[in-house]
Amino acid sequence: MTSSNDYLIQFEHVFFAYPGGGSVIHDFSAGVRRGEFIALIGPNGSGKSTLAGLAAGALRPAAGWVKVDGMDTADPSVIGAIRRRVGLVLQNPDNQLVAARVEEDVAFGPENLNLPSPEVRRRVEYAIAAVGLDRLRDRPPHLLSGGEKQRLAIAGLLALEPSCLVLDEPTSMLDPRGRREVLGVLKNLVAKGTTVLQVTHHMGEAAEAGRVWVLAEGKLQADASPGTVFSRPELLQRLGLALPPAAELAGCLAARDINVPAGIVNLEDMVHFLCRALK
Amino acid sequence: MLSGITMGQYLPGRSPVHRMDPRAKLLAAALVVPAILLAGFWPAITAVTLWLAVVSGLSGLRPGVYWRSMKPLWVLLLLSFTMQAFFTPGEPLVHLGWINISEPGLVQGALLLWRLGILLVVASVITFTTTPLQLTNGLEWLLSPLIRLRVPVRELAMIMNLALRFVPTLFDEARLLLMAQQSRGADFTHGSIRERVRGLVPFMVPLLTNIFRRADDLALAMELRCYQVGAPRSRLTELRFVAGDYAAIAATAMLLVFVWGTRLMW
Structure with a gap:
């Protein structure tokens, strides 16, 4: 048993249901450690978005509790503190942008904290640089590409300097290039110590994460490294999920008696393995 | 562009x-x-x-x-x-x-x-x-x-800012919906005024629904970024x-x- 201090976000026997609907999250217990990069996957309607909302305190559990840095998200008196620690990026970037200029939009969060102007400026510079939008700071959002808009939405939350970013399918509306951009930004953030919980249905992206949560019918089906999760094709198949390209390739190779060591599920590792094997 | x-x-x-x-x-x-x-x-x-x-x-x-x-x-x-x-x-x-x-x-x-x-x-x-x-x-x-x-005043100014911010977004959306309906044979340019207005219904209803959905999302996004009605805000x-x-x-x-x-x- 680990102590609760190891966890930045902790779910304990969480239940959740929308009014008039059946239970969406059913007895979910898990924890996000500081600095982790977690990918949350699962079929449509499995409760992924709901879980993202619960993690950021946007939704309150019907039973059980969610704690951020030891603070209960159901406690209204700490909701401000929770919002500053966990940023939630919604699926559609268009609906999250409040200002007609990149810079002004990023400033919205720190302005809400009523920080002095120089501090707001510093945070805006930091957030814009972190997502690589320096050259577009004067653009109105409707003249940005999908990937740029999503990076802007991320910057808007980074300006609050959260310990953790929760992203609800940030790449689902993007083309491959926009997806690469956003994933690049996330990896950079993780490298610099930000905790990231990303909901995704691109298995290739999930394979890049440090840990994978598999959710189905509101229940946690698996909580393990990508290598372990994607080495169990029967589980994913049962849930109607695909394998990441590298894991699929490993399967095809295995069918021809070329054994790829277990745990090779992302492209980089696969390339390393193949290069060594072919030499 | x-x-x-x-x-x-x-x-x-x-x-x-x-x-x-x-x-x-x-x-x-x-x-x-x-x-x-x-x-x-x-x-x-x-x-x-x-x-x-x-x-x-x-x-x-x-x-x-x-x-x-x-x-x-x-x-x-x-x-x-x-x-x-x-x-x-x-x-x-x-x-x-x-x-x-x-x-x-x-x-x-x-x-x-x-x-x-x-x-x-x-x-x-x-x-x-x-x-x-x-x-x-x-x-x-x-x-x-x-x-x-x-x-x-502060809240009114914020409302105005948001309205202006969403003008281009909603224009794009209206254009998209119009094209979607036209590609299915909707006709907004012929017939009596009555018929034309009737023809607009399948365009207006989804537009309004989308606007409400956006507003919902936006309100949540603003709260997530620590916006509080009536709270003092600083400036960039x-x-x-x-x-x-x-x-x-x-x-x-x-x-x-x-x-x-x-x-x-x-």
């Missing part, structure tokens, strides 16, 4: 007009509007026109941009011209049944047309060179005395009047005085 340009849309730039304090722009506008409306022949209207030429020139935007912003309003402009031309009393030049067109009518009509055109360009200069947020920040400052009367850039702002206001005030003066003299 700017083909989807609509009225009231910010066009990024670094011109002196772009960099002006939004409050100064609003004050200058408040001074120049009466000047335009009072301006008669010839010194006054010339001065107003010159002032506008200088300001639009300083804005660094191509004249075509201003021209295009006026296009959707040509019906209004034409109507006001015809009304003036037809209903100004004077020696008739042309008889069209019971309508007389007189020379003073034509002159007054032309003057009115010119004034309205100038007013529209003034509005365009402001909206093209000022982001909605700057504009609403300026308005917020101008209206701040009303806070004492418990008018929620504190508004600060500089010499140029005072100069612009003074110049515009002088213009108003001049126009007023010509009015009194003639």
Whole structure:
């Protein structure tokens, strides 16, 4: 048993249901450690978005509790503190942008904290640089590409300097290039110590994460490294999920008696393995 | 890229007009509007026109941009011209049944047309060179005395900012919905008015639904970014009047005085 201090976000026997609907999250217990990069996957309607909302305190559990840095998200008196620690990026970037200029939009969060102007400026510079939008700071959002808009939405939350970013399918509306951009930004953030919980249905992206949560019918089906999760094709198949390209390739190779060591599920590792094997 | 340009849309730039304090722009506008409306022949209207030429020139935007912003309003402009031309009393030049067109009518009509055109360009200069947020920040400052009367000025300014921010987004969305319905055979351009209005229903309903969904998302996103109604907010850039702002206001005030003066003299 680990102590609760190891966890930045902790779910304990969480239940959740929308009014008039059946239970969406059913007895979910898990924890996000500081600095982790977690990918949350699962079929449509499995409760992924709901879980993202619960993690950021946007939704309150019907039973059980969610704690951020030891603070209960159901406690209204700490909701401000929770919002500053966990940023939630919604699926559609268009609906999250409040200002007609990149810079002004990023400033919205720190302005809400009523920080002095120089501090707001510093945070805006930091957030814009972190997502690589320096050259577009004067653009109105409707003249940005999908990937740029999503990076802007991320910057808007980074300006609050959260310990953790929760992203609800940030790449689902993007083309491959926009997806690469956003994933690049996330990896950079993780490298610099930000905790990231990303909901995704691109298995290739999930394979890049440090840990994978598999959710189905509101229940946690698996909580393990990508290598372990994607080495169990029967589980994913049962849930109607695909394998990441590298894991699929490993399967095809295995069918021809070329054994790829277990745990090779992302492209980089696969390339390393193949290069060594072919030499 | 700017083909989807609509009225009231910010066009990024670094011109002196772009960099002006939004409050100064609003004050200058408040001074120049009466000047335009009072301006008669010839010194006054010339001065107003010159002032506008200088300001639009300083804005660094191509004249075509201003021209295009006026296009959707040509019906209004034409109507006001015809009304003036037809209903100004004077020696008739042309008889069209019971309508007389007189020379003073034509002159007054032309003057009115010119004034309205100038007013529209003034509005365009402001909206093209000022982001909605700057504009609403300026308005917020101008209206701040009303806070004492418990008018929620800050919140009203935020509402206005959001409305302006979503104009282009909703235009795009409307265009997309229109195309989606047309590609399924919807027809908005033929038939009686009744039929056309009926045809709009499958366009309006999804548009409204989407607007509400967006509003829901937006409210959540704002809360997630620590927005609280009524809470004090700081600013990325504190508004600060500089010499140029005072100069612009003074110049515009002088213009108003001049126009007023010509009015009194003639």
